[in-house]
Amino acid sequence: MSTPQAPIPIVLIGIHAEIGEAVAAGLRPEFDIIRFIQTQSAAHTDLPYLLRGENPPSATTNSAGSADFSHGAPRAVIMGRGFSQAKAEELFAAYKDITPTGKEEEKVVFIASSDATRPAGLEPPPGIEKIMVGVFREQLEGWVRGGMRGGLVLY
Secondary structure, X not given: OOOOOOOEEEEEEOOOHXXXXXXXXXXXXXXXXXEEEOOHHHHHHHHHHHHOOOOOOOXXXXXXXXXXXXXXXXXXXXXOOOOXXXXXXXXXXXXXXOOOOOOHXXXXXXXXXXOOOOOOOOOXXXXXXXXXXXXXXXXXXXXXXXOOOOEEEEO
């Protein structure tokens, strides 16, 4: 994939900040994790602001996200395997239509784990950050090639 002029801003929702930091580093330079959210509650608080291109009112609780909001609103929300398909569907239903200007082409893609492929338990196996970088990169690059349309994509 060729590097765009500016990285595509992304929100990552996951449980473990150390995994989020490694995923953020592994997705650069094409994609920039601007905010790493660790709970469903925090996602409900922050996403409406972020998707409108506004700084969220709550302070970040980790250093995994760059907090660089200069490239605009996030174009994708990616969720780690610690969050169920139902939680992803809940967030997608609540926020799928929020954009900075309300234009269809600005709708965000939500990329999340399917319950069919989600491993049991919440303790990640060793090396999961490398696996997730590959999974997320594949999903994001496919989304870019497909025209960057909004929707819910399950991996």
